[in-house]
Amino acid sequence: MRRGIDKNNVKIVPWWIQMVFNSTVVMVVVSLGFVLWLGIISALLIRTISHYNRLTRGITKRGLTEVLEAVASELASIKRRTSDVEETVRTLVREGGSHYQRIGVIRFNPFADTGGAQSFTIALLDSHSSGIVMTSLYGRSGNRWYVKEVIQGKGKDLELSKEEEAAIKKAI
Secondary structure (H helix, E strand, O other): OOOOOOOOOEEEEOHHHHHHHHHHHHHHHHHHHHHHHHHHHHHHHHHHHHHHHHHHHOOOOHHHHHHHHHHHHHHHHHHHHHHHHHHHHHHHHHHHHHOOOOOEEEEOOOOOOOOOOEEEEEEEOOOOOOOOEEEEEEEEOOEEEEEEEEEEOOOOOOOOOHHHHHHHHHHO
């Protein structure tokens, strides 16, 4: 007797194969798969609806589309205003380089007959180390003012005194 064949020469099929190909079992497995699929889809739908409800909570009776359009409009407005602010900042940075932003002050006593350091030199320079240096010399007979132009840390037409050079170095 060969394996899988009985005395009457009929094939013997194992029970698990008969069960798999039984139409009732196939229908039960397909039905269980369908119910599982419906359960997953229902869970996703419930989750999406609850998320929608959280998004629209506290908002008037408007729909989500109107709310999203309002948000998109506000975002476009914010982008436009941000662009304007960035352009203003670039302009201020560009123009700010020419404003006086470095200041150096040196006090000194130029004459032996006066007491204290009542004379001073002040350097007012921009970001390129250009500007003016002002010197005030105080003496018993009066007060004298001198103003010299400075370009890139050097005197333009006139030679700078050691106090004026010190004020420029302090400012830079």
